[in-house]
Amino acid sequence: MCLSALLFPGLLVGQTPGTVQVKTETICEVTVYSGNTDPFWGYHQPIVARAGERVYAAILEPWGEAFQQRWSLYERSERGWRRVYTSSKDQRLNQPPLLLADGRGKLHAFFWPEGTCAHLQFDLSGSLEVPAQDSPDVGYNDLWPYAGGGVNPQGDLLVITSPYPEHRSALYETSAGKWTRGTAVVHASRPESPSQYDRHCYPFVVLRGREAHIFSTQDVADPEKIARGDSFTYSFRKLDYYYSPGVGNTSFKAVSVLNIDGTKGWVHNDDMLLDRSGRIHLLYWYQTEERNWRTDSPQMHAFGPPGGPLTHVKIGQGFVEGRLYEAPDGALYAVWPRRDDLYLGRLAEDGTLVGAPAPLGVSQGKEISGPRVFLAPPRAMAFGASVLEGVYRVSAGNGRYEIRYFQVTFRPTPDFNGDGEVGFDDFFLFGDAFGKKGGQAGFSAKFDLDGDGEIGFGDFFAFAAEFGKKVG
Known part of the structure; x- marks a missing residue:
């Protein structure tokens, strides 16, 4: 365990601390094999959740080639981290599970062994080694489900899957004890592509009451890349946000976030957060020319009321794959992974970045792999995120990675109005x-x-x- 106190001069002003404490702990090590998806590949999926004083992490663990991987549930308690559940080696697995804490003492995991949805319910008051299991019909069974999920304070669960023609929804209502399937979004036809549809996937999902939000990216087979013989033949050139005030009863409204199809660029949806005041926040970045880092590659922050209109603000250059966190006092932060460290910055009321992101000092001399970071997001926990915490990974050598947990503790500052001094x-x-x-x-x-x-x-x-x- 490493404990450090870091000062952020000129960065954290207003309703923010002048000092933070950062704690890091090792969860496990994993080995990466060719032919498998990366253990941190499903960037849109919640894989960390807090339930009371305990934290849970769902880690994808390859053990062989070509989908020979399983996942394990790790629990953090006063005794440290321990593995409490491991899925079977007998079934192929391609993508990490969705982890949702319902606030009623249950931790839910959704994953697709051999392409069939499996739903585990861990009773947090009992043994975690033998969870209840069922196979709900969530509308799509495939080794590549591209699924996202969210939970509300009532304990209802919303799972969104991404087959080519549409985003499909599956809502579990706790009060009724049943699943309701539906079509959330129908994608436009795209006959020139082998995908046949203007498919969107990698969905971030938020559920508050019956209010539902989806933030996803285009993911289509590109005939031009195929004709050139490119090794990677998919294109990501559109970002869309979808909103329904009553999922299951009211259709989703589509809001275009960004479309750079004309310049053949690249877009990436990084995160989505619904704050306590009801505003939606989206983080994303783009390149006007795909994979040309010499072109403008800004980190963007879009925010506004549910369903839009959205205000778009450029908040950085060279910082991508950001994650959002709302502190108990309402201050909004972003965490960015870079190869040398994780960086923390605060977002002002007008959506801009206050100062420059500051390093958290968690790398301890090792390169952060990916780089990618997962937070315990409020969309995955019925009562929201009270702690800034998450997981990242560093290289451990010989094709192995060390999965680490970090937690940030803020110390409040008496500069309540943010003018840089404590006054009348x-x-x-x-x-x-x-x-x-x-x-x-x-x-x-x-x-x-x-x-x-x-x-x-x-x-x-x-x-x-x-x-x-x-x-x-």
Whole structure:
């Protein structure tokens, strides 16, 4: 385990900390074999989830060539990390599972052994070694399901799969105890492509109440690439966001996020988050010319009300594959993986990046592989994400990778208005919140400087100690 405290001068301002603590732990090691998908390949799928004080990670573990891989569930408790379940070696597996915590004491895993959907329910109050299992009809059985999923506070589950003609939906209603299948999105015909349809896949999925959101990318066989004999023959040139105010009862509205088909570029959907105020946030990046890094390759942040319209803001260059996190005080952050480290940045109310992303110091001298990072996302947990945590991997040599867990702990700053110093304006804001407790109107975690759930004299003394000082 590694524990470090890092200062972020000039980066974390406003409703943000001046100091964070970063903890890292090793989960396991895996070996990569040719002919298999990468253990971190399914970037849109939630593979980390928290349930109370315990954290769970679903790790794809290749053991041979050509789909000879299984997945294991790892649990983090006060005793550290341990493997609590492993799928069978007798069935081929191509993509990582979806991991969803329903808030009712159950952890759900969806995966497609031999191309048939399997659903495991782990009872978190009992033994995890023998979960309940069924095979729900979620609308698509294939070794390549390109599935995404989400869970709401009521414990309902939404699984989206991606066959060529359409996105298909499968909604499990806890109150009714049954699955309802449907067609979420019908893709346009594309007869010039072997795909036959303008297929979209890699869906990020959010479910809040019956409100459903999907963020996916085009993925079609490109006849020009096939004719040239390219080794990779698929194109990704469109990003779309879909919204339904009542999944199962109301059709999805399509919102075009980006279309660069005309320049034959490249697009990538990085993440989607529905914040506590109800705004949707999308992270994505693109290249105007495919795989030409000398062209503009910006990280973009799109945000707005459910169903749009969306405001698009360029927030970086050279930072891609970002993930979103909303802190308990409402501040929005992004985490980016680079080969030398993971980087943390804060997004302002206008969607822009505050300062430059700062390194978290988790690489410990090893190259971050991919690079890719998975957070425990609010879309995968019924009660949201209270902790910034996730998994990444580093090279362990000889074709092996070390899978690591990291957790970021914020320490609040008394610079409540974000002007760079602790002054009277901050004092007046603090005074308005004084005496409030968690759950009461007017309470905000940013004023709870000692973290005891109440804005009281302990917080006042902490504020007074910083009064008149510059921040960062």
